[in-house]
Amino acid sequence: MGTMVFGSTGSGKTSGSMAALCRAMLRAGYGGLFLTVKPEDRQTYTEYVRDTHRLSDLLVFSPDHLLRYNFIADEMTHSRNPVGLVENLTTLIMTVTELGERGSTAGSGGDNERYFRLEAMRLCRNALLVLVLSGEPVTIPNLHKLIVSAPQSLERIQGGEWQATYCGECLQLADNADKTASQRADFDLALSYFLHEWPALSHRTRSVVQSTLTSTTDMLSRGAARDMLSSPSPNVSPSMMYDGKVMIADFPVLVYRDVGQLIQVILKFMWQRAHARRDTTKNNRPTFIVCDEAQMLLVEEDHRFQAISRSTRTACLYATQSVSGLVDALGPNSEPRVHSLLTNLQTRVCHQQTDVRTVEYMQQLIGRSRQLLMSGNQSRDENWLAPMFGQDSGASSGFSEAWEFELQAGDLNGLAKGGPPHCATEAIVYQGGRRFPNGRTWLKARIPQEPRHA
Structure with missing residues (x-):
């Protein structure tokens, strides 16, 4: 829950x-x-x-x-195979990248934004796969170094310059490493990506895709983020919470x-x-x-x-x-x-x-209920003596049923905000599938506010 x-x-x-x-x-x-x-x-x-x-x-x-914590080491401990590790780390890095896109033009670019994000995910997945299969330490700085050293043009591929880069070294190590048939097939896709697809992208597209990803890897490779999340000697893990740690x-x-x-x-x-x-x-x-x-x-x-x-x-x-x-x-x-x-x-x-x-x-969540509405009307004859002679004074009343929201706007904006002298705040509490003692799925609660320590 x-x-x-x-x-x-x-x-x-x-x-x-x-x-x-x-x-x-x-x-x-x-x-x-x-x-x-x-x-x-x-x-x-x-x-x-x-x-x-x-x-x-x-x-x-x-x-x-x-x-201190090391999220990559933690993930490597629990991932059963290299492919699982790659997918899990890719999801994590792209989740963090989502934060960096906020406050910029994220969400306003429509199909273009989705394309760049998917390409950044492909770059991350292929780079991580090469890094894992190469036997190099799987660290954020190494991932960053591999990405920025990837071949930038088909001319460099043809000239053989790429082989002297960190990306080229990792590709060669991964190519020579022992692999299962499935891992070989995955590596062939990554090799084709870095030697054919990536350098064939336009300069602008490649720059946007690369910067989308490296803005995250760069931040993770520096200062507090590096020291706290990529420690060589981690001493905290989520499993400690199962022993009651907070x-x-x-x-x-x-x-x-x-x-x-x-x-x-x-x-x-x-x-x-x-x-x-x-x-x-x-x-x-x-x-x-x-x-x-x-x-x-x-x-x-x-x-x-x-x-x-x-x-x-x-x-x-x-x-x-x-x-x-x-x-x-x-x-x-x-x-x-x-x-x-x-x-x-x-x-x-x-x-x-x-x-x-x-x-x-909140109104739509709680819903409507049958409510009884009362109406009345009264008119007065200009002759004030008329009622004395049994003439109708024009008064009428009536009742009607209607389906109205159980919770009105005034019920929410009029709730007590707490503070002195009563030190209690009010709230509407809703829980799906539960009936409170008042017979409804919601109730109005009064919650005491405990004083802060000096």
Whole structure:
């Protein structure tokens, strides 16, 4: 199961329902991953852990602490064959590339954008396959080096210059390596790609495709991203969550910007993959992935994982201002993906809300019911003595039935936002397939706000 919390700025979603749900999962012994967007998120999540007496399980993933990860080494440990490793790493790198496309012209290019993205995926897949089969260390810097050294023209192929490049060396090593028949067939496709298709592309097309991919590999090869995600001595893994560990990824997006997004999206992706393949019959401890201001870190892969998250015993808890914010963050034409994600998040919690699209979404989600409407009318005769002589005064009344939305806009934008003196916020809670004591699939809840520690 998963939960999406909506609420306008200052509505109390973080201090109300988010805090209550996080504390409940921690008290129940969940392991999990906290993602951060705001600078104060680490302190907030640490308070939840302290309040539930789980400090001994707390891990902090940041440059100031000793935890380090190597996502490629982790994937190599669990991939059964080179082809599986290549496909999984390609999906991950293209997921990260999706972040870089936001805020640019992504989504506005139509067929051209889709073409460049598919070509970037082909380049990534073929480069990774050559790197894996060559026996060279599979690292992001080596992937970057192979891509930028690939032959740029058919003239260079004919002149034999390509053989002295890193790409040429890897192709020769992969060609000479022992391979199964299937791997040989895959390599032949990659060889044809680098010696015929790639150099035959127009200069502009090749430049756009290459830069789409190398903008990601370059960022992963530098600074904090390299040190935290490609460590030669990793000491943290998703499996630690199954022993009850709780990790805070302390790279708030508002501080680290693109690097913070990149690091946390990779962590989330790898945690999701680990949850998807674990055997819950051997260890059924539930886990969570929590993100406030989730629009900053949601990617297309999230709705795919959410479709299977229940069987992995993973509770995803996301919070955002509005449906409009999600659509805007994921880019043009993303509304179907947004609704696919929301469909699989069975629980919705909606705090005070003024976004029209979110109000309409909640109304349609909850639906209509038969409601009794009363009407009345009264007219007065100009002769005020008429009623005294039994004449009709013109009064009438009536009742009618109509199917109206159970939830009106005023019900949402009038919810209490919390704070002093009562320190409680209100929310509409909906859960698919459940009937609350009021006989409905939704109820209006009053959620206490616990004071922050000094």
